[in-house]
Structure formats: C-alpha cells, structure tokens
Amino acid sequence: MRVQILLLALTIINLVSAIPLRQDKIVVALDCGSTAPYKSSSDGITYTADNLYTQNTKIADYTYNQSIMKKTIKYTDDQQLYKTERHSDENFAYSLPVKEFGTYTLILKFCELYFTEPNKRVFSILFGDSLVVPEVDIVKEVGPFAAYDLYIEFEYKSDQLFYHNGKACENALDTAHQGLIVEFRKIGKDLPKVDAIVLIKGGIAQSNYDEYQALIRNWNEEASLFSEDEQFQKLENLRKKIKDEFDTSIDFDAYNKSKFEGIINILLSWKGYLILFTLIIFQFCLFCSEDPQEAKIDRERRYTDEVQSPEKKEHSTTSKGESKKKKQ
Incomplete structure (x- = not known):
C-alpha cells in the first residue's frame, strides 16, 4: 500500500x-x-x-x-x-x-x-x-x-x-x-x-523536454520503490524460513520426558556431535598455545627430581639409623 x-x-x-x-x-x-x-x-x-x-x-x-x-x-x-x-x-x-x-x-x-x-x-x-x-x-x-x-x-x-x-x-x-x-x-x-x-x-x-525528463525520473523512482519493496519481501521470506527451520530442528517433545532423556537426545543428535567436536578443537588449541620454553623447563625440573629422589631416600634412611643409636 x-x-x-x-x-x-x-x-x-x-x-x-x-x-x-x-x-x-x-x-x-x-x-x-x-x-x-x-x-x-x-x-x-x-x-x-x-x-x-x-x-x-x-x-x-x-x-x-x-x-x-x-x-x-x-x-x-x-x-x-x-x-x-x-x-x-x-x-x-x-x-x-x-x-x-x-x-x-x-x-x-x-x-x-x-x-x-x-x-x-x-x-x-x-x-x-x-x-x-x-x-x-x-x-x-x-x-x-x-x-x-x-x-x-x-x-x-x-x-x-x-x-x-x-x-x-x-x-x-x-x-x-x-x-x-x-x-x-x-x-x-x-x-x-x-x-x-x-x-x-x-x-x-x-x-516537451521537461516532460521527457519527468518521465525518466518517474520511471527510475518507480523502479527504485519496487526494488526496495522486493528486497524487503526477500528479507521477510528469509527470516521466516530461518525461523521455521529452527523450530523444526529441535524436538521439543523430548524435553517433556525428563531432563536426562532430553540431554541424551541432544548428545546423540548432530548438535551433540557438534558440541563434542567443538570441545576437541578447543582442547587442541589450548595444547598448541602452550609455551614451548615453559614446557622444556618443566620437563627438566621433573627429570632433576627423578634423578635426585634415590639420594634423598638414602640420606633419609641414614639419618633415621643414627638417631636410633643416639637414643640407645
């Protein structure tokens, strides 16, 4: 209108x-x-x-x-x-x-x-x-x-x-x-x-030069109005299509059974696979983002602790024996 x-x-x-x-x-x-x-x-x-x-x-x-x-x-x-x-x-x-x-x-x-x-x-x-x-x-x-x-x-x-x-x-x-x-x-x-x-x-x-120019303006303005109306209608159709697809993509009846069954249904659907895939990608990104220098220092610290641990145990045993002799 x-x-x-x-x-x-x-x-x-x-x-x-x-x-x-x-x-x-x-x-x-x-x-x-x-x-x-x-x-x-x-x-x-x-x-x-x-x-x-x-x-x-x-x-x-x-x-x-x-x-x-x-x-x-x-x-x-x-x-x-x-x-x-x-x-x-x-x-x-x-x-x-x-x-x-x-x-x-x-x-x-x-x-x-x-x-x-x-x-x-x-x-x-x-x-x-x-x-x-x-x-x-x-x-x-x-x-x-x-x-x-x-x-x-x-x-x-x-x-x-x-x-x-x-x-x-x-x-x-x-x-x-x-x-x-x-x-x-x-x-x-x-x-x-x-x-x-x-x-x-x-x-x-x-x-009739002015009439000819007015005809051109009128033609272009009409074409512009119809173009805007068509674009608006296309956007409305697209919005309705997305809404319909969203409404039909989720089984709302599954949520009426129980929370547990609803979660299982989601996890076993394509949405669950998508969530799992996203978590794997996220974990992989965290692993890749770890600082190599800090990882190297951490590995050296662990190695040093493992090498020194037998000496610490022997020293601890000797100390306990000496303390017993003193008590006697």
Missing part, C-alpha cells in the same frame, strides 16, 4: 510539472524505418512513414521479432516507435524542411535493441559539415532497451544556420529543397542509426 501511494503521488507531480508538445509547433515527425504512420499514445503526435532520407540506407523492423516485442523499453510510453530504425553501412543523412527564419529544436530518438554493452555502436551527428554531437553511445548513456532522446536547439536566420551560442554551421542547408542536412556519421563502431525524428518551431523551452 505504501508503494502504491508513493507511485500515485509521483505520477501527479510529474503530470503537473510536464509540458506536452504542442501540435501546432511540429514541423515534421518521422517514424524512421517504418512504412506506415504511427500515432503516439502519449501525446497524440502522428509520425509519418519514413522519408526525407538519403540513399544507401537500410531499415530494421523489430516489430516482427517476438522476443524483442516482449521486452519493455524504458523511459517511454511509445514502445513501438523505438522498435523500427534506419541505419547504414556508411554515413547517411536526412534533409528536414526549414523554410522560415527562427529558432528550432531537433529531437532525435534512439534506442539500442541489439548491443547490451557500451562502446559497441558509436557515431556522431552533424549539421552539414559541422559537428554537433560527437560520439553518441546509446548504451553508455541509458543502457540497452531504453529511450534516449537528444534535444538540439538551433537558429535559422539570414540564410544561415547557427547553433551552440551562435556558432555558424558550414553547408548545413540544402538550398535545393530548403532543408536542414542532419548527418549520422560512422566513426568505426558499427552502424549509425536513428529511430525517430521530430522537428519543432521554437526553442527547447517550448518542447
């Missing part, structure tokens, strides 16, 4: 603090690797089927993998969105429509369903020729089977694109299609990939 109340309180707090993503702010939302649209169950966003990507790419659809579908992806309520992806043996890119001047936020969604260790799949993200996010390692950031969303804010003005405190991006605009070139660059650690892409008009403050 305690856990359920805490979970309810955490859910209410997170719902109040979270800001959902406004539909009118969305420029494009892509379900990468999917051939059909997907409507989010959490915020109602409709992700279109995958498009706007460059050639020489491949898709992976894990919705046909029963073992993957049985597993839960952390930090998201949209499980299916993270079970399709687009990847490539080399670098690949998307050209996203950016036609109006202003501030934008690019949300790149990832989830590692293949590797379970870090440093297996590592890639970088660029705007044109400018490095934006170096060495993305999904497992290192959140572990396997966990949603990892990257929020990148940039500004488009005067036919140039700027990010990170006004730094200009080189060759980041596709002038033919008025689009932002987002490249996923391979750096020698397996294949670059992406699961979904969302581009919104407005800065990170106008995005």
